[in-house]
Amino acid sequence: xxxxxxxxxxxVRRRLLRAAVELIPERGWSAVSTRLLAERAGVTPGVxxxxxxxxxxxxxxxxxxxxxxxxxxVHALFEQARSxxxxxxxxxxxxxxxxxxxxxxxxxxxTYLAAxxxxxxxxxxxxxxxxxxxxFADALARWRVPDPAGTAAVVAATIDGILxxxxxxxxxxxxxIGPVLRRLVPDAKTVEEDAG
Amino acid sequence: xxxxxxxxxxxVRRRLLRAAVELIPERGWSAVSTRLLAERAGVTPGVxxxxxxxxxxxxxxxxxxxxxxxxxxVHALFEQARSxxxxxxxxxxxxxxxxxxxxxxxxxxxTYLAAxxxxxxxxxxxxxxxxxxxxFADALARWRVPDPAGTAAVVAATIDGILxxxxxxxxxxxxxIGPVLRRLVPDAKTVEEDAG
DNA sequence: GTACAGTTTGGGCATTCGTCCAAGGCAATC
DNA sequence: GATTGCCTTGGACGAATGCCCAAACTGTAC
Numbered sequence: 433x434x435x436x437x438x439x440x441x442x443x444v445r446r447r448l449l450r451a452a453v454e455l456i457p458e459r460g461w462s463a464v465s466t467r468l469l470a471e472r473a474g475v476t477p478g479v480x481x482x483x484x485x486x487x488x489x490x491x492x493x494x495x496x497x498x499x500x501x502x503x504x505x506v507h508a509l510f511e512q513a514r515s516x517x518x519x520x521x522x523x524x525x526x527x528x529x530x531x532x533x534x535x536x537x538x539x540x541x542x543t544y545l546a547a548x549x550x551x552x553x554x555x556x557x558x559x560x561x562x563x564x565x566x567x568f569a570d571a572l573a574r575w576r577v578p579d580p581a582g583t584a585a586v587v588a589a590t591i592d593g594i595l596x597x598x599x600x601x602x603x604x605x606x607x608x609i610g611p612v613l614r615r616l617v618p619d620a621k622t623v624e625e626d627a628g
Numbered sequence: 629x630x631x632x633x634x635x636x637x638x639x640v641r642r643r644l645l646r647a648a649v650e651l652i653p654e655r656g657w658s659a660v661s662t663r664l665l666a667e668r669a670g671v672t673p674g675v676x677x678x679x680x681x682x683x684x685x686x687x688x689x690x691x692x693x694x695x696x697x698x699x700x701x702v703h704a705l706f707e708q709a710r711s712x713x714x715x716x717x718x719x720x721x722x723x724x725x726x727x728x729x730x731x732x733x734x735x736x737x738x739t740y741l742a743a744x745x746x747x748x749x750x751x752x753x754x755x756x757x758x759x760x761x762x763x764f765a766d767a768l769a770r771w772r773v774p775d776p777a778g779t780a781a782v783v784a785a786t787i788d789g790i791l792x793x794x795x796x797x798x799x800x801x802x803x804x805i806g807p808v809l810r811r812l813v814p815d816a817k818t819v820e821e822d823a824g
Numbered sequence: 825g826t827a828c829a830g831t832t833t834g835g836g837c838a839t840t841c842g843t844c845c846a847a848g849g850c851a852a853t854c
Numbered sequence: 855g856a857t858t859g860c861c862t863t864g865g866a867c868g869a870a871t872g873c874c875c876a877a878a879c880t881g882t883a884c
Binding site for chain 2 (some may be wrong): 454457458459460461462463514517538540541544545546547548549554557560561562581583585586588589590591592593594596597599600601604607608611612613615616618
């Protein structure tokens with residue numbers, strides 16, 4: 433089961449998943465093909481359907497894996513934050529690494545759309561997003577932010593929206609949206625310093 | 629130029645554009661094909677490349693047209709609103725008509741993604757979104773909302789994000805997000821009534 | 825050595841893709 | 855009638871699609 437050649441198979445499997453994560457943003461979910469994946473992973477086309485039952489299956493596993501991985505990093509940020517505004521700031525700082533046109537952020541949006549056409553994918557993704565919102569809401573509740581569930585839902589949606597818009601307008605930086613977003617999490621003494 | 633047969637040509641052209649708006653959400657941007665468009669529009673495949681130079685061109689024109697049309701409706705709402713919260717409420721009410729899995733809202737997201745892979749499309753779309761944000765920011769400035777440009781940017785992104793998430797969670801209604809979103813546009817006397 | 829399980833190869837299958845084009849249809853002008 | 859312009863037809867082209875499979879390969883166990 434852990435024979436050297438079985439291990440090499442696992443490695444090829446991983447390479448295919450990585451190729452999928454690269455190609456989904458590059459070409460668009462429905463334009464990622466068997467041969468494209470094989471070429472990017474450095475294998476022959478036949479091997480794709482050996483490791484995965486279908487291209488659809490490969491794309492779903494790749495996308496869900498990346499999303500879970502990325503969000504688990506964000507979860508860690510919640511635990512360390514000392515206040516609601518601190519949490520939002522930290523999250524904005526983390527968000528700064530994504531341009532809206534990079535693989536990571538585009539995989540999210542592509543998967544949202546693919547999920548509307550694939551029941552299995554939608555259910556898996558619903559769970560991931562719900563889990564994220566639940567954790568975020570719990571953190572907000574700890575800091576006595578009013579309506580934590582609603583706030584978490586809006587902030588989560590805003591983050592994805594920002595990524596979407598940033599692809600068109602790179603000027604949408606944390607610095608420009610931070611002051612506005614902080615209004616969503618009214619701390620005891622949140623000061624408005626905006627220009628106006 | 630306005631001969632009966634030329635008019636019928638225009639009508640076919642319109643039908644093709646409408647078919648594109650339907651199929652982009654149904655199949656995904658990169659999976660809309662010549663024959664699919666022709667069938668949905670009730671014409672032969674050949675006619676597609678008579679009216680449009682390419683499928684890409686047809687999809688772009690269809691998507692940009694719908695977006696301009698929808699946003700012009702929202703622009704009208706700004707003019708009638710009597711306060712910032714009023715504007716947000718009206719916009720939320722309008723947003724309520726879109727489930728996140730209907731053609732109209734999905735065309736937006738699909739086009740955002742397609743725009744990252746098509747320079748012409750991206751430039752056209754950048755202009756549309758910038759125009760929307762500019763009008764919105766102007767309205768917010770009139771009502772003395774602090775940082776109108778930043779607020780408009782965030783609200784615009786949030787709207788798209790809400791649509792994206794609503795496809796997964798239909799419980800994301802105006803009623804549940806309204807109170808939170810209103811925090812973004814601090815009127816003189818905005819009252820927090822959230823449960824907590 | 826032989827047997828074996830896991831992996832890879834390379835080509836084959838029917839189907840679909842975007843685009844093009846010669847031929848035909850139709851209504852108005854001469 | 856013939857001619858002109860716009861639109862439509864139906865089929866063709868090479869290329870790409872997802873999926874499949876017999877055969878070859880690779881390293882381990884006997």
